[in-house]
Amino acid sequence: MSAAAPTAPGRAVTRLAARQVRRPALVVAAVTVGMSALVVATYARTVGDPAAAQALAALAGNPAVRTLFGEPVALDTAGGFAVWRTGTVLAVLLTTWGALATTRLTRGEEEAGRWDLLLAGRLTPAALLGRHLAVLTLAMASTGLLLAGALTTFGTPRDGALLHATGLALAGLTAVAAAACAAQIFPTRAGATGATLAFLGVGLLARMIGDGVSALAWLRWLPPYGPLALSRPYDDDRWAPLLAFAVTAAALAGVALVLAGRRDVRAGLLRPPTGRAPRRWLLGSVGAFAVRRAVCPLAGWSTGIGAYFLLIGLLAESLTGFLTDNPRFADLAAQAGFAGLGTVEGYIATLFALLAVPVGAFATARLAAFAAAENAGRLTLLHAGPVSRTWLLTAEVVATVAGTAVLVAVAAVATWAGTTTVGAGLPLTAALAGAVNVLPVALLGAAAATLSVGLAPRAVATIGMLPTAGGFILKVISDSVHAPAWVGSLSPYAHLAAVPATAPNWAAAGVMVTGAVAVMSAGNWAYVRRDLRL
Template sequence: MLRFLLRRDRVVLPAWIVLIAGVVLSTTGQYSRMFPTPEAALSFAQDLEGNTALTAFTGQLTAPTLHGLILWKIGDVAFTLTALMAILIVLRHTRAEEESGRQELLRSTPISRYAPLASALGLAMGASLLVGTLVTVIGGLRFGLAVAAPGLVFAAVAAVAAQLTERSSTAHLIACGALGVTYGVRFAADGSGVLWARWFSPNGWSHLFLVSDWVIVVPLVAAAVLTAIAFRLNSSRDFGAGVAPSKLGKAGGDVNVPWRVHRTQLIGWVTAFALAGATMGGVAAGMRGTIDGSSPVMGEFLHRYGTGTIGDTLLWMIMVSLGGAAALFPVLVVLRLRADETSGRAELLLSTAIGRMRWAAGHLVVAVAGTLAMMAVAGLTAGRGDLHVLTAALLQVPAALVVGAVAMLAVAFVPRAAAAISFVVWLVVNMFGEIVGPSLGIGYDVANLVSPFHFLPRVLTGEQLTAAPLIGLAAVAFLFSSLGMARLRVRDLG
């Protein structure tokens, strides 16, 4: 089973490993060039002392040295990417395979009922440890273990989520929601200075381990306990079903099929964004003062985000970050078209009165309405009724929908590679401009051109609201979606 999974992931898995290790390596090179002497590193570390906006996103600086700055810059990104990699690996080879019916074929051979879950966990945890080993060469043994630990924990979280529900989309929502909530806890802890709250976050455990050896026991115990729970649930539930029973849909009413398919996922996303907005907005509301932009690095930071007011700058950074996360929702909704196509559900649905365009358009409507609802509740909870914050949140919607429209193009023109293309585009939009590009020596202004969020007016930091970039992004999203619909209308399904 493990050899089989390795063959299936022979492209995706190395890509994940190279991405995480490469980001750490390139950031190491970038910071080595930026701070060639201990004095330069110490000066920048002193500038960071008053910048709680950056600290909320990156975590606490552990040491005013070049090594400490590298871990501060890329540590939380590496922790989160390793956790996301583990979640996607486990759910791809457990719940998604079970939902599609492929695992039933495997289970008809002489293998244990535990083999698919055990091999998926082995692959995800092994990949996390391999990433940690590669990172050890760059940042030391402590950093390598800190990077691997969230992968172990969230592989087990995903394994439990795969047992709870019979829908792959719901399992992804549970596991990724747990990652998002615990990230928010760590964010609030570092941003507000309530550092003890980091104990409630796996990312926080990795930050704590960077300064205290024994903390590594916590993620190991958590991963072991969650793994035992996953195997226990796997042994007691019916194959093809989840622990939580699913409800039967209503007869007829094919107009509401997309809504019924996505409503649980959408409710979960909206709830998560409401909590994220309230938590992160509460941190920003408590911040006062300004950022000193006298140093070149801080001057560049203010050039990217606007005024030196800490609270407003952090709020805009939060809205852009939530917009980048929200872009994943339309991607997942659109990819459901491909999932229905490969599973045979689309063929059954299209044998009724509903047509292809109506089928695809229904999913696109849910993608647009869902993204709008998510950002609206995030803006309302983050700003506590402030219309400026709500406006900033809603500005992210056209940029997020561009990413979903690219997924629609991929599903229509290159369906077999649609999932890979969609997730790569989402990662590039979220990471290239702020992390990957600058670490490769590309300036922030140039690197951020690949992200549609770069073109939005920064209304929270003093920039004037203009309609031109919003109209342009909406037009791009509409054009890509229309091209995808036109292609989907004429190509053979399956």
């Protein structure tokens, strides 16, 4: 008999999982290490002098600053400053990626039926899940190690570097384990992803409230963001909160592995009813159907964006008052890309600039879903109908753009509601003007994603995020390293007026909207001319 060596079914699965995760894992690791190294390297230029360092310490006393950016700890050191500047952002990046990758690799593969083949072999469902979790654990641990190495290399104390990097890796792992649990409970990838993102959102809210309100500081023990603040890297270097983290992650992973062995393959513990009455709304045309598919995701994104900007509004009075009293911080914030935080209008304008990123992400996600539907063959029957390709894509883009407008309006109303509650005196029209002001940037994101649907349908997610997230990172970096002016001006954010504090930059908005429409048309032109992927 010439059967191949039947020794290592587990290793083959591990290799498969590694292949599916290595590229995004490298990108996430590069961003994590790169951002941290950049902040440490430019620390001396930003806040190097002792007077500034002393003044920074006062930050810790302001609840609004703590809520938004986390509790400032050891800002007089490069490491502590890097933790404060990048810690929350990187924790959100690692946890979000960890959650999305886990549900994609586990429930997504199972839902698509590809795990049926693997489970017909010798591996049990629990072993298969375990192998995938091991690979994701390795990815998070490697990111942590690289980060600790980079921070140490750039001269920050080794203990703090190790603690901070371990904390971030553990936060990512907690998200992975939570997503693995959700993947056992929900029978669809969308359900598991939504539940995990909701868990992360509640965790972030708990961290923000715990940081801002001292009576509720215990909320920071809730995973996956609060314990990072409690560990205080480069200051007290506390390991106990991270131990709680590790126990949580291990417990969640254990539960996921047990549940994996106790359910049917392709089923979840939650069993949706097998039949239901038809819901016939919005099925009457290609356009209506595009809207129908956007409604549920839009509700989710609206909830997240609405909650965040309600909080921004609630904090407006406290934060602007603090910055008016401490002009040194207004300068520092300006250097970090947050100018004009001293007035409510300036503060709102600055934070609305951030709004372009999630709104652009919504647009990119919708068009990436469209490309995925084409790839999975779900669009084939629509393409076989008497509907031109131009209209099929246009309907999707129009529904998506309408969704971005809704998100911007939600952000404006939520901010206004927050500022009105604390009596910060921001008119609704001003909030709407500020939010609508960033819409052209989000439209550039939608346009890039549309172009990608036409030219590079596999890369919609990456290309779609270039104008919004890419442009934001470019601006922050070029401001931080004092790059030549033309580099910064490549970012759309460089041409965004601080509405409602100042008048809109109509010329730039006009150019962006015109450019977006032109790029969308080019994407549609390319889409009509290429072969469909089936």
